Amino acid sequence: MDLKFLKLYKFPVLLALSCLAFYFSFGYGLERSDFPRLILLYTALCFLSYKLVNMLKADLRLLIGFAVLFRLIFLFALPNLSQDYFRFIWDGRLVAEGWNPYQYIPDKLINLENFSIAQSKELVMGMGNLSAGHFSNYPPLNQLIFTIAGWISSSSILGSVIIFRIIIILADLGTLFFGRKLLKSMGLPEHQIFWYILNPFIIIEMTGNLHFESVMVFFLIWSLYLLHQRKWFWSAVIFGLSISVKLLPLLFLPLLFKYFNRSKEQLGLRKLIIYYLVCILTGIISFLPFYSAEVVSNFLGSIGLWFGKFEFNASIYYLVRWIGFQVKGYNIIETAGKILPIISIIVILGLSFFRRFQSTKQLITNMLFAVTAYLLLSTTVHPWYLAIPLILSVFTEFKYILIWSAVIMLSYYAYSNPEYQENMWLVAIEYIALIGFMIYEFYKGKSQVSA
Template sequence: MADFFKYHKFSILLVLAGILFYWSFGYDLDRSNFLKLISLYVGLFFISFKLIQLEKDNFWLLAGTAMLFRFLFIPTLPNLSQDFYRFIWDGQLILEGINPYLSVPNVFSTSLEPLRENLILGMGSLSAGNFTSYPPVNQLFFAVSVFLGGKSILGAVIWMRVFIIAADFGILYFGRKLLQKINLPAHRIFWFVLNPFIIIELTGNLHFEGIMISFLLCSLYLLFEKKWVWSAILFGISVSVKLLPLLFLPLFWHYFLSRKKGANSAKTVDRLDERAKAENISAENKLGFKTLLRYYLLVGVTVLVSFLPFISSTLITNFSNSISLWFQKFEFNASIYYIIRWIGFQFTGYNIIGTFGKISPVIVLILVGYLAFFRRNYSFKSLINVMLLAVTFYFLMATTVHPWYLVTPLLLSLFTPYRFALLWSFLVFFSYEAYGNKDFSENYWLIAIEYLIVFGYFLYELFQKKTKL
């Protein structure tokens, strides 16, 4: 024990400092105090960076530290997000036998019991006035958490944290195994698990992107192992937590097929065989077109089954209307959209978000189609590369990019040579400056700096590595 303290004393001091910083973040921070928020966050990022740098081969020290930091948040309510009030509301409705997709909280505004009144006040008028946008498996976690937590808001929050923390350590387990299997440094997974962005946004603020990405990662691991049936089921469950993984389905085209159709010349076949060998894959071990169709079908059936308990004549309308709000009504921390919005003001004199929100998904789908059918993503590594590019472009085209949205590109980037998503996970916290303003106005200079640095570093990485995502 004495030797351990002797050789790890600086790391122990970093862990103790991290405990103090996270404690202050969780128990003594108002989100309107941006200077304190960003100071704590910068400090925590430095602590994580040094810990991983110093102890990258000490798995249990880093894993134990990651668990300790998360446990600090257990008995406190989130202080950077009020979404958890809506989570509890939806879960409470399910326990009462009410379909959460068929009504908005505001319709219950009369004769409310204290718990419901507190939930509506907590979630805010925007959430209370719209239909829920959370898919069925996400709703299941809400309901179970409310059931286990009794009539207590904090009790439900604690159980949500338990599920989210469990998902994070599922990511640690499968992420580490997958990194080892594709011959990448296993300690990379701690850039996710020990990242203050992940600890604060998932464990601290109770965002379920962590559960979604845990199912997705497990699905990808099983796909790598050619266990496509369970991979498809877990992929479908991931979609039923958050819809984002649907973006990736077309990208599996070349991964399932060994060769481009029509590539029948001896020279072309030899070249493709050489490429497959270089990327450590086997053409004979490919899954094939029929398996791809079965995979898609099983994903679809899994998602459909998850929706069956909530099926009604207005479910699709209400759910789709709620989803469309994120494309055509809401705007926060956007990049390309803010530039186009400014140009639109010059020509039209009004905000063109409605038009942009209809066009941008089409542009994203065109890019995904290109990546799916014109890029030869034969190997697992190349598949992850294009998944990272697709989700990055999706967020660059989005009108709303809340910090916790970046969970997906951050995790995918660990399996690639690219680190711009890690940089983005640091810079995105500057968007919280908006919470310090009474009118919730954004600082466009900070947003411009965020995206100029991220996009500039992204281009630098492409140039330095002389390759394309």
């Protein structure tokens, strides 16, 4: 750095150096159980990152440089807020050795005489009883990423983590590339992409804790950019790849109905049907290497567990559960877990057929509303689930997801005690902050909402 640069950018550089120190502390010195330190570090990073983006709106190259540096600081750190990466490594090594991860439960497979993969006991212990007792629920393109690590680093956990991290960083750079292009083509400020790229939530949960929502988001934004450019066939292929990383983008398919049949630049019903077919066929093809009737049953069963058995950091569901205890005297998750997804579908269909879709911005806004409704009605909302609504909010006037990404880390309180008990006051603070800001934004911009 020369003196002229330091003189011109001394304050942003100071902020960036502070961020680097905090990210280093987050990645290499933080225990998940140390909730006060976690929240203090995260709060400081949110404030510093907000200041950085606001100060450097006109110097995107510097923001890009900081975004890469902040991610690289985690390169050699083992994830400290999530143990999911043990299952990722396990699945990858299974596929690399010719085993089907959808066909075997780790707890049972590890006891077979003819089974042998490196560090198998360490991986099963690391992933925890919940993961070790169920079939894999990660879609095929995710499994491909796991397998790449299994081939390249078959006996080193850190080596596998580094490979995962490099892939996630490349995906974020891809999101940055296509996100800027989409913003520019929509007539929106390009710096808005950094509300996602430089968000500490994304850097910590994706690069730090190795959640592959980053790869899903990359394919989704690439697909939306192609769709905006009217390259609908390739958009469908890329959309299918996004689904093959994580299933969540399936929620958005109904929203394309009116977008394809809008009055301006009408694409038409025929192209919409082809789009759906290509998208779904892409996903099906990705499943073929693993296919069997047993595998389909196991995979769907694992997915179903999230709706009928697990509960974490929920909002509406927790209110329903409380009412259930008052009326029935027991946890009604099995019933609520079946009804709430149906309500989500009804909301999404309502958005699909009763709102306007005259532009890509309106499509993305409705996608944001759809995934928000889905999450508010879910029984389980882990922090990394916010990746899709956060990236979608970048292309809209609504910023309530930024507030949610700041307060959702309160959910990590559950890991600060041996019983993994949530603090309902903290959950309430999270959702009061979110819903309060949502109401404020809807009231302030109701003319935009009804447009």
